[in-house]
Amino acid sequence: MGKQMNDKPVELIHQPVMLERVRELLGPALSRPQATYLDCTLGLGGHAAALLEDHPGLRVIGIDRDRAALELAAARLGTGEFRNTTYDHLDEVLESAGITHVDGILMDLGLSSLQIDDPGRGFSYLADGPLDMRMSRDEPLTAADLLGEVSAPTLAKMLRSLGGEVNAARIAQAIKAAGPVATTGELVSVIDGAVPPHLRGNGHGAKRTFQALRIQLNRELLLLEQALPKALSALVPGGRLVVLAFHSGEDRLVKAAFAKAASDRAPAGLPQVPPELEATHELLTRGAEKAGAKEIKANPRAASVRLRAIQRRAVGKVA
Ligand SMILES: C[S@@+](CC[C@H](N)C(=O)[O-])C[C@H]1O[C@@H](n2cnc3c(N)ncnc32)[C@H](O)[C@@H]1O
Secondary structure (H helix, E strand, C coil): CCCEECCEEHHHHCCCCCHHHHHHHHHHHHCCCCCEEEECCCCCCHHHHHHHHHCCCCEEEEECCCHHHHHHHHHHHCCCEEECCCHHHHHHHHHHCCCCCEEEEEEECCCCHHHHCCHHHCCCCCCCCECCCCCCCCCCCCHHHHHHHCCHHHHHHHHHHHHCCCCHHHHHHHHHHHCCCCEHHHHHHHHHHHCCHHHCCCCCCCHHHHHHHHHHHCCHHHHHHHHHHHHHHCEEEEEEEEEEECCHHHHHHHHHHHHHHCCCCCCCCCCCCCHHHCCCEEECCCCCECCCHHHHHHCHHHHHCEEEEEEECCCCCCC
16 A cells, blocks of 8 residues: 555545556557656556556656645655656656657546545635645645636636636626635635526536636646647657546547647648658547446546547658
8 A cells, every 4th residue: 555645545545537448548559668658647646556557667757736646656656757847848858857759648637636635725615725726836826816816807708618607707796896715615605695596507506616717727728738739749659648638628629639630731632642741640539438337436526537549650740
C-alpha cells in the first residue's frame, strides 16, 4: 500500500476511469522495448501504476499542476520523472528529460478525487469550505477573487458557455449583489436564493456554476487547446494518445484536434494525395467511447467520461 492521506491509502483516494480500455489502447505502443510513457495528468498515478504493472521497465514521465497529487503519485510509483507544471508545457518537459518523442500519452482531464473530496480545496458544492478552486495552490487567484473582479454580464456569459447554466443572468446578478463571497456554502445559498424552484433544472442547482468557475479559473480549455497539437507532435510513429474528457467543451476540442490530424491536407480535387500532405495520424476510436454501466455504478465520476484515442502514422510531418 502507498502513502496515506487522511487515513486513506492513496490507491483508494481516486479510482482511475476506463482503466482497462486505457491499458488496451496504450498497450501496443508501450510494449515496445525501452518505451516512454508521458502522463500529462498524473493525479494519484492510478493509470500510470497499472501501465507500469503491464510494462515493467517503462520510462514514466508524469506532469501535474497540483503539487500535492504529484508528491503522492511519485511515492506510489517509486519510479519515474515528475514535473509540477501545466501540460501545455509538455514539449519543454520532454526537452528537460532529454527527449522529443514518446510512445504513449494519456490526458485524463479535470479533477481528481483528492481535489474534489477535500472541502478545503473549494471544488465541492456539497461541503462548506473556502471558495478556492485552484488546481495548483501556487496560482495567485482563487474563485472568490475571480467573482470579486468579474462584471455581472461577463459572469453570466461564463456560466452559460462553460457550465451550460440556463439561469446564468439571474445567478450572476445575485452573486454580484451579494458582495464578497468567501465560502462554497455562501455561494450555494446565493445560487439557491437566485433561482425559484420552478426554474431549477436537473441535478444540484449549484453544479453548473461551480463547473464554469473552475474551468475559467484554471484556464482549462485554453491550456487543453494549446496542449493537444503538442501531444500529437510528440508521438513517435506508431505512438498513441488517449484523452478522457469530462464535459462537452473539452470533448469538442479533442474531437476537432483529432479530426484535423487524421485528415489529409491536400487541396480538394487533387487526384492523388502527395505523401507529405497525407494525414499524420489515424483515429483508434469511432466517435467518443463511454464507460460501461457497471463502472458508472461503482464510480459515478465515470458517468460523464468521453474517451478518444489516436495513433501517429509513419508518414509526413505534423502540421
Ligand atoms: C482526473 S485526475 C488524473 C487521475 C489519474 N489518471 C489517476 O488515475 O490517478 C486529473 C489530474 O490532472 C491535473 N490537471 C488538470 N489540468 C491540468 C493541466 N492543465 N496541467 C497539468 N495537470 C493538470 C489535476 O491537477 C489532476 O490531478
